[in-house]
Amino acid sequence: MPIVVDVDVMLAKRKMSVGELAERVGITPANLAVLKNGRAKAVRFATLAALCEVLDCQPGDLLRWEAEAAEDSTRPADAAEAADA
Template sequence: MPIIVDIDVMLARRKMAVGTLADLIGITPANLAVLKNGRAKAVRFSTLDALCRVLDCQPGDILRFEPDGAQRDDTARTKETET
C-alpha cells in the first residue's frame, strides 16, 4: 500500500506508550494497532484530529505517500549507476 503510517515514530519521539495514546484519543488499543501497523482501510478525520492534537503534530508527520514502485525504481537506478 502506498500510504505509510508513522505513528510508531511519533510515539517514540513523544516517549508515549501505545495504550496511553489509545486512551487519550478515545479508541481501543486494538484499533490503534490496526491503524499503526498499516492494516486500516480508512481513518476518520476525527481520529486523525485527535492523533494530531495529542501527539502535537501535523497529519503529514503521521501519514506519508510512497508510490508502489518507489523501491523498485531505486533498485533500478542503483543497478544503472553500477554498470
C-alpha cells in the same frame, strides 16, 4: 499500499505508549494497532485530528505517500479499462 502510517515514529518521539495514546485519543488499543501497523483501510478525520492534538503534530507527520513498485501498480481494474480502450 502507498500510504504509510508513521504513528510509531511519533510515539517514540513523544515517549508515549500505544495504550496511553489510545486512552487519550479515545480509541481501543486494538484499533490503534491496526492503524499503526498499516492494516487500516481508512481513518476518520476526527480520529486523525485527535491523534494530532494528543501527539502535538500535523497529519503529514503521521501519514506519508510512497510510490509502489512498477509491477505492483497495475490493478485489475486498470487492465480491464485498458482492454476496453
